[in-house]
Amino acid sequence: MTDLAVRPMALRRPDLSATRLRRRYAAERRFRFYGILAVAVAAGMLGLLLGSILYKGYSAFYRTEIALPVNFDPAVIDPAGTRDPAVIAAADYAKIARDSLNARFPDVSSRADRRALSQLLAAGTDLRLRAIAMKNPAIIGTTATVELAASDDVDMLMKGRISRAVGEADRTLTDKQLAWMDELEADGLVAYSLNTTFFTAGDSREPEEAGVLGAFIGSILTMLVTLALAFPLAVATAVYLEEFAPKNRWTDLIEVNINNLAAVPSIVFGLLGLAIFLGFFGLPRSAPVVGGLVLALMTLPTIIIATRASLKAVPPSIREAAYGVGASSLQVVTHHVVPLALPGILTGTIIGMARALGETAPLLMIGMVAFIVDVPKGFTDAATVLPVQVYLWADSPERGFVEKTSGAIIVLLVTLILMNGIAVFLRRRFERRW
Amino acid sequence: MPNVTFLVATLLLATVAFVIGRRRAVEVGGPRRRDLHSLPSYYGLYVALWCGIPALAVGALWMMFEPGIVDSLVLDALPAGMVPADPHQVSFLQTAIRRLANAAVIPSDADPALIAAAAHYNSLQQTASLALAAVLLAVGIVGLVWARSHISPAMRARNRVEKLIMIALFVCSCLSVLTTIAIVLSLIFESIRFFQAVPITDFLFGLEWSPQTAMRADQVGSSGAFGAVPLFLGTALITAISIVVAVPIGLFVAIYLADYASPRARAVVKPLLEILAGIPTVVFGFFAALTVAPFLRGLGGSIGLDVASESALAAGVVMGIMIVPFVSSLSDDVMNAVPQSLRDGSAALGATKSETIRQVVVPAALPGIVGGVLLAVSRAIGETMIVVMAAGLAANLTVNPLEAVTTVTVQIATLLVGDQEFDSPKTLAAFALGLLLFCVTLVLNLVALHVVRKYREKYD
Amino acid sequence: MAAIETLVPPAKVAAAGAGSPVTVEARDVNVYYGEKQALKQVDLDVRRHEVTALIGPSGCGKSTFLRCINRMNDVIEGCRVTGRISLDGEDIYDSDLDVVALRARVGMVFQKPNPFPKSVYDNVAYGPRIHGMAANRGELDEIVANSLERAGLLKEVRDRLNDPGTGLSGGQQQRLCIARAIAVNPEVILMDEPCSALDPIATARIEELIDEIRANYTIVIVTHSMQQAARVSQRTAFFHLGELVEAGDTPEIFTSPRDRRTHGYITGRFG
Structure with missing residues (x-):
């Protein structure tokens, strides 16, 4: 403690x-x-x-295609000439693809070289040829020029993601394969087009056959479950706490609890889902319904807090006016307060949903990280979601998955931006200042 | 989606009940309805609730138990020897049967026993659906008739309906507490099982973490293998790096936005921060692993430092960037809560803006800022994806940011992803780590929320 | 610079009147908040060692004028000041003038006491510290002690110097703010309704204080209370709707106002 004494002092x-x-x-x-x-x-x-991410990912949206004259040889496809769809479906289209390459490069004769040659085309080439034949059986017996997707190694090469400068041993394509591609390119047979596979396929081990549709649908299914659970529960909770709850220890506890839940690490919610939903209730692993449940519990606090804020913003005069004409407290809330607060509630909900859409860690816990080729059709099918797909692809060693990962991230970010855009629009359009 | 069908059917039934109840109220209310206590639609709602809620409750119970019962019936009907002993295998088998049952075309190579089981499954499902429909209808109609018979002009339908709704709202609000309880219980139960196999002191103070080795050698709880200290140290290291990055940047961003930025600059910077805050963590993880880590490695190499390809530094820096908007928005809030009169008072004494901020605003806002930083620490500790993708699995006991470390969250994720055998200490360890994570973040959150609330009360 | 400063007893300057030199001179001052004009062509002289009271109904522009004198309006967005205000002959709206230096010369006390959330000592030492007025702790102690003494607060807070300033009573807080302003040794002290948040006893204490310190400073006070203006000021300026209606010696304004509006206001007809 300073002891101060007053003395005459210099004027400072x-x-x-x-x-x-x-x-x-x-x-x-x-x-x-x-x-x-x-x-x-x-x-x-x-x-x-x-x-x-843009730099790494933009090339995921187009692909390299090789235009080849394909002979839909009836001897291979439909030797009996029945044109029975079952027969056409079961034919060996890989051979047809190989044959068309061999026809283009007749000099290639050794077994190993021919295999290397066939590796120029995407792994799913046979399925693509089959689809063409199934759709248009009249093509059988003719030779048509088909633009076939290249394999991911070729795709990476043509997009400049693999350097030609490194030695043969250090790259996935051999010198011969490079030479063949150069020849095809010189002939003007190499073209680029929109990578439809990326938007229409599920996951795959082959980068050129992998798409985001499965994960996207999985995300939508999961979000539907989350929305259906979290929105009504959160609004009900917020309305109760803000409008009706008596001020006592229990409601204090609920409040502290909600604020704390909002800050609990997401992975803990995953552990909860694993132990309770999978372990105790025996719900199916990897299912959007479980993912939705977990994310709903995680999103609840966010929506509750946003809803309470917008309920609080409705001025008391509105409530008093409604009480004044004899409305019951529930009527006041449902007829006046909630409708007036709705834009804020919806904005908060969309923001909460956007966060849930980007969430990964808790879904790893409940098995939504499995390798799933099929596009999910229902809430209990095994599925994955966009961010988990990003995680899975980021872990894959193939060079082609780098651009696929970034591409999936772009799809995810665009979705998030759209959602937030809607939220901003709602806020600007409907929110009123009191 | 039979569940959805049942839900819709129940709702339809309740709608019918509403119409019936309303009509009944109009009947008993007489021509001028003046004798009715409430509006007719409240009587309708009353009947609808009495019809719908019991039916929904029964339906929910049914849904909860039906799959288990059907599954066990199907398994019982399988030929002996087909049911594996391992519960995990059983669940695979069940999935296979369900897939067959739902398949449009049965593959030709399927096991005939499984096909039979699938057919059995389908028939059981059908029976169950029919039974459920009958039960739902019966329950709904009983409720409807009972409630309708009680309608009289003197009945206070509105009050009863509102009472019910209020109870429903209260139950909803208790759900959050239930969630917390569920988290705590599930973590504690599994942790207790873990600590039966591995002594808690070994777990908390052991210096070696190698759950994989323990499994391979089949030495359940081999001493030392579950020592979590390297994980704590790794978590602390990465958290510290991220806080060192996030707090100065976030604080200065907040200061700039609050006291220096022109409205136009604010209109640009704020959305930028919101975008940064909205980017999913998995994207940050990808960025850390594929862009920042190689860059740091290259940078380290060029000045003669050996940087691990999965260094703590890369994960920490990127996590710090992720937390910047979090810190800046919290600091912005608390600094805005500092009354303008204090800034005016300082300016009127001839202080420059920076002197005012450093000597008045920041000290005044300090408790709030500290609370915000604690929340940021809690967030960094619990963050998973960035470290899973960029920090690696090596449980090194080091504080060197250039080496690879692993964290609590990484271990939880890796222990539980992939092949799972419940009951092995390996998976149970994840729950013990989860419990620890939950407790630490809980304490941090509670302290931070308390500090921030006290601070707000001071200036409100 | 090193002149020994002594407190001049109030009685000796009470008679200072029309003869004092002008410290603040305002000529043709207009203030706009965006489109709205808040002050219209104000001409006013503030004389040294006098208390000048600015009175008028709410929203008449008296606070706006006060805040022009130390350019506190600068921080308000969309505020524009035209005309000329000079301090000792120096235009304070000159583009070369340093606002920080100006505010060191023109102190201010606000409507609501606003002590910093620091200790009593640090509150008073804040100004001297940022302006480098003390070479060592001893000098700083001296300044703090003298300022607290002059604000009549030293006796009350001598044992609480390290307690937070926000813990004092409302009247003490306001005197702390006055001490804080005095510590920088400004030439002019602006007071914006300094007593409006205080009870009558604390108000009386502040009014006494104002009368004591005017021996060493020039004071401009905005007040809502005509009694207060009559009690503490030597000159009074009456503002109405952004115009300076009338200014003159306080007794004159209150006994024989020239303008009808002034008369109406001081007799309680409006305001």
Whole structure:
């Protein structure tokens, strides 16, 4: 404790000398610069992140195709000439693809070289040829030029993602394969087109056959479950706490609890789902219904907090006016308060859903991380979701999955931006200031 | 989706009940309805609730138990010897049967026993559906008739309906508490089982973590293998790096936005931060693993430092960037809560803006900022995807940010993903780690929320 | 600079009147908030060692004028000031003038006491510290002690110097704010309704204080209470709807106002 005594003292004026002021202003400018620097770092990292993903991912949306004359040889497809769909479906289209390549490169004769040659085409080429034959049986017996998707190694090469400069041993394509591709390109047979597979297929071990549709549908199914559970429960909870709850220990506990739940690590919700929904209730693993349940529990606090904020923003005068004409407390809330707060509630819900859509960790716990080729059809089918698909592909060693991963991230981000855009639109359009 | 069908059917039944109840109320209310206590639609709602809620409750119970019963009936009907002993295998078998039962075309190579089981499954399902329909209808109609018979002008339908709705709202609000209880119980039960196999002191103070080895050698609880200290250290290291990155950047961003930025700059920077906050963590993980980590490795290599390809630094830095918007929005909130009169008071004494911020605003907002930082720490500790993708699995006991470390969340994720044998200490360890994670973040959250609330009360 | 400063007893300056030199001179001052004009062509002289009271109904522009004198309006977005205000002959709206230096010369006390959430000591030492007024802790102690003493607070807080300033009573907080302003040794002190948040006893204490310190400073006070203006001020300026209606010696304004509006206001007809 300082002991102060009053003594006559020299008259002291503030030091407003130019030197000192200059120093203070220099400190001011430095401080301001730190602020700008911090913003620049944050914005720069964001730009770097988005830029690197766009750069890595844009090429996932197109693919390399090789235009080849394909002879739909009846001897291979339908030797008996019955045109029975079952027969056409069961034919060996891989041979047809191989034959058309061999016809283009008649010099290639050794077994190993021919195999290398066939590796230029995508793994699913036979399925594509089959689809053509099934759709148009009249094509059998004719030779048609078909643009066939290249294998991912060729695709990567043509997109410039694999360097020709490295030695043969260090790349996935041999010198011979490079030479063949050069020849095809010189003949103008190599073209690029929209990668429809990416939007219409489920997961695959082969990058060129992998698509995001399965994960996208899985995400939609999961989100539907989440929305159906979280929205009504959260609104009911918020309405109760904000409008009706008595102020006592129990409601205090609920409040603290909700605030805490909002900050519980998401992976803990995954453990909950694993132990309770899978272990105790025996719900199916990898199913959107379980994912939706877990994410609903996780999203609840977010929506509750947003809903309470927008309920709180409705001025008491509205409630008093409604009570004044003899409405019961429930009528006041359902007829006046909730409708007025609805834009805010919806905005909060969409933001909560967007966060749930990007969530990965808890879904790993409940098995939505499985390798699933089929596009899910129902809430109990095994499925995965977009962010988990990103995680799975990011783990795959094939070069082609890097662009697929980034492509899936772009799809995910675009979806999120759309959702947030809707939320912003709702807020701008309907929110009123009291 | 038979469940959805039943739900819709029940709702339809309740709608019918509503119409019947309403009509009944109009009948007993007489021509001018003045004698009715409530509006007729409340009587309708009353009847609908009495019809719908019991039916829904019965339906929910049914759905909960039906799959288990059907599954066990199907398994019992399988030829002896086909049912494996391992419960995990059993669940695979069940999936196979269900898939066959739902398949449009039965593959030619399927096991005939399984095909028979699938057919059996389908017939059981059909019977169950019919039975459920009958039960639902019966329950609904009983409720409807009972409630309708009680309608009289003196009955306070509105009050009864509102009472029911209020109870429903209350039950909803208790769900969050139930969630917490469920989390705690599920974590505690599995952890207790884990600690029966591995002593808790070994877990908390052991210096070696290698759950895989313990499994291969089939030494349940071999001492030392479940020592979680390397995980704690790794988590602390990455959290520390991320906080060192996030707090200065986030704080200065908040200061810039609150006191320096022009409205136009704010209109640009704020959405940028919101975008940053909205990016899924798995994207940050990908960014850390494929862009930042190789960059740091290259950078380290060029100045003669050996940086691991999965370094703690890369994961920590990217996590820090992820937390920046979190810190900045919380600090922004608390600094905005500092009254303008204090800034005016300081400015009127001839202080520059930065002097005001450093010596008045930040000290005044400090409790709130500390609370925000604690929340950020809690978030960093619990963050999973970035570390799973960028920090690796090596349980190194090190504080060198250039080496690979592993964290609690990474281990939870890796222990539980892939082949699972419930009951092995390996999977149970994940729950013990989860319990620890939950407790630590719980304490951090509670302290932080308390600090922030006290702070807000001060200036409100 | 090193002149020994002594407190001049209030009685000696009570007679200072029309003869004092002008410290603040406002000529043709207009203030706009966006489109709205808040002050219209205000001309006013503030004399040294006098208390000038600005009175008028709410929203008449008196606080706006006050805040022009230390350019506190600068921070309000969309606020524009035209005309000329000079402090000792120096235009304070000159683009070369340093606001920080100006505010060190023109202190301010606000309507609501706003002590910083720091200790009593640090509150008073804040200004001297940022302006580098003390070379060492001893000098700082001296400044703090003198300022608290002059604000009549030293006796009450001598044992609580390290307690937070926000823990004092409302009247003490306001005197702490006055001490904080005095510590920088400004030439002019602006007071924006300094007593409106205080009870009558604390108000009386502040009014006494104002009368004591005017010996060493020039004071401009905005007040809502005509009694207060009559009690503490030597000169009074009456504002109405952004216009300066009338300014003159306080007794004159209150006994024989020239303008009808002034008369109406001081007799309680409106406002």
